[in-house]
Amino acid sequence: MNIPPPQQQPREFLRALFDAAVARALPDVVMREHLPPPPKGRTLVLGAGKAGGAMAAALDAMWPHDAPLSGLVVTRYGHVPPAYKAHGGRIEVVEASHPVPDDAGREAARRIAALTKGLTPDDLVLCLISGGGSALLSLPADGVRLEEKQAINRALLKSGAAIDEMNCVRKHLSAIKGGRLGAMCSPAQVVTLLISDVPGDDPAVIASGPTVPDPTTCADALAVLKRYGIDVPSHVRAGLEAGRFETPKPGDERLANRSVRMIATPHQSLEAAAALARRAGIEAHVLSDEIEGESREVAKVHVALAKEIARRGSPFRKPCVILSGGETTVTVKEKGGRGGRASEFLLSSAIALQGEPGIHVLAADTDGIDGVEDNAGAIVTPDTLARAEAAGKKARDFLDRNDAYSFFDAIGDLVVTGPTFTNVNDFRAILVV
Structure with missing residues (x-):
């Protein structure tokens, strides 16, 4: 240069x-050395984030062409590399809204959850996770409407809350983040490839940690909402107070067969x-x-x-x-x-x-x-x-x-x-x- x-x-x-x-942080530059070998069974690719489209394109190019590969990744509107968008590949990439989630993101998250059905110990799940995944992978918890999550998300964005505080709330109001996606993938082997966009590179904070255990609690989420004066619907508050939205915690057996590989950092x-x-x-x-x-x-x-x-x-x-x-x-x-x-x-x-x-x-x-x-x-x-x-x-x-x-x-x-x-x-x- x-x-x-x-x-x-x-x-x-x-x-x-x-x-x-x-x-230095482009997926096609940093991904190859972090890829595991193909499994005995099938390889399923799931993911979300602003870098999701580029991560999918890089993985598709690097994965052996004689090895089965399929999956679904969601990224922000306009963030699919033009060549991959024009010609496609083995991994489907869909676009959705960021920073406030929309129905396209909810549908993508629903489909990603559905793809985890029927996985076996012989299968490999490659999860491609980058910043922005919290909004893009939006599947509201039971009893929470998308419109309610959108309003809470907007309030958090305007509040001055730090990213770990925002994601603490987001993961507890989600049916797929905060380790839940990782639990859905059990008993398959799960390898998460991460591009970090958060201070400290904490996998539990990046995109609200969909595949890793969550050390935060519903009580922590309530404390964030109180700290920044954010009102939520009464049934959402009641769910948090009762612990109905609790996330998988460290030690959860469903998250045992996993590894996390940080492929790019600030x-x-x-x-x-x-x-x-x-x-x-x-x-x-x-x-x-x-x-x-x-x-x-x-x-x-x-x-x-x-x-x-x-x-x-x-x-x-x-x-x-x-x-x-x-x-x-x-x-x-x-x-x-x-x-x-x-x-x-x-x-x-x-x-x-x-x-x-x-x-x-x-x-x-x-x-x-x-x-x-x-x-x-x-x-x-x-x-x-x-x-x-x-x-x-x-x-x-x-x-x-x-x-x-x-x-x-x-x-x-x-x-x-x-x-x-x-x-x-x-x-x-x-x-x-």
């Missing part, structure tokens, strides 16, 4: 780092970006791949570090790039605003930087979609605020109404990639020259 000179082409340099991070992608920067002669520092918190507040901490580097050469000497990942949150205060975690981080960064010379920032979601918009993220440069003011745009007004997308769109600084066909969560890079 050609590396743009960071001092002369900071935008292009930061974009190259993002592209390197994404490339840390690996950050290290790939760091390696590219170093090849360009720029020292790179990975802060963490587990950063959480309100996007606008996380931005202030990152900017304070960048300013310290720029002004005092501490704790790192410039030129350098600082990298981080994780999953921040946005507490939505006003209706009508557009933008996701990355865009809000950037708008808060621009305000905190106030045109500080020599500091450029890129933040983007590695799946290519920041929230529900058509951008992956955006870029902040030393003249961001000046250009916005010349266009009559006041950054603080846009931040107050959670409208970061509109701000960066107005000045032409959105980063638009389209679906990347993977998902290792937030990517942030701050270049100090």
Whole structure:
């Protein structure tokens, strides 16, 4: 890969780092070494997530053509690799809604559950799981309507709850997540191939852990709902209070014959970006791949570090790039605003930087979609605020109404990639020259 000179082409340099991070997590790059041998019986492929289509296509290409292979995977609308969508393969891939589930996701989850019937100890189930699977694999628990799950999901997304908190609630209101899919597959061997999009890479949190035991409880889910003031229908609350929605726990015999293989993680992608920067002669520092918190507040901490580097050469000497990942949150205060975690981080960064010379920032979601918009993220440069003011745009007004997308769109600084066909969560890079 050609590396743009960071001092002369900071935008292009930061974009190259993002592209390197994404490339490190592509299924056709990372999957092969994690595949088990074909079983004595049949191989069934089940899965869900934003990377599900690409994972299915990669597996289909790598699996021996003389070995039986079939199954069903659900991914987000528009996230099936074009070649696989056009020509198909041995694994069916269907599309559904994210981040709020829809009827297509419910039907896909119902069909996935039905495919587990009749499995034997000689059979192998390959579960392809990536971020986004919580919404895409939506089969409500008995007595819970899809419309109720949709409303609860919307409230969680706007609440500022962390991903593990959201997924605690989601799995307890599901008939297929929180280890239930894994239990359905018993007595077959189950191998779960995971692309992580969560801080800490916990298999029980990624896509709400459909194939692994769930250590959380109905009481934990109730505590999350109380913490964020989320109202749920009385019969849903009663089901949680009575423990009727409890999930399979560690030690459940139905989940004994399983293995989990992490094929791509946020840390690996950050290290790939760091390696590219170093090849360009720029020292790179990975802060963490587990950063959480309100996007606008996380931005202030990152900017304070960048300013310290720029002004005092501490704790790192410039030129350098600082990298981080994780999953921040946005507490939505006003209706009508557009933008996701990355865009809000950037708008808060621009305000905190106030045109500080020599500091450029890129933040983007590695799946290519920041929230529900058509951008992956955006870029902040030393003249961001000046250009916005010349266009009559006041950054603080846009931040107050959670409208970061509109701000960066107005000045032409959105980063638009389209679906990347993977998902290792937030990517942030701050270049100090």
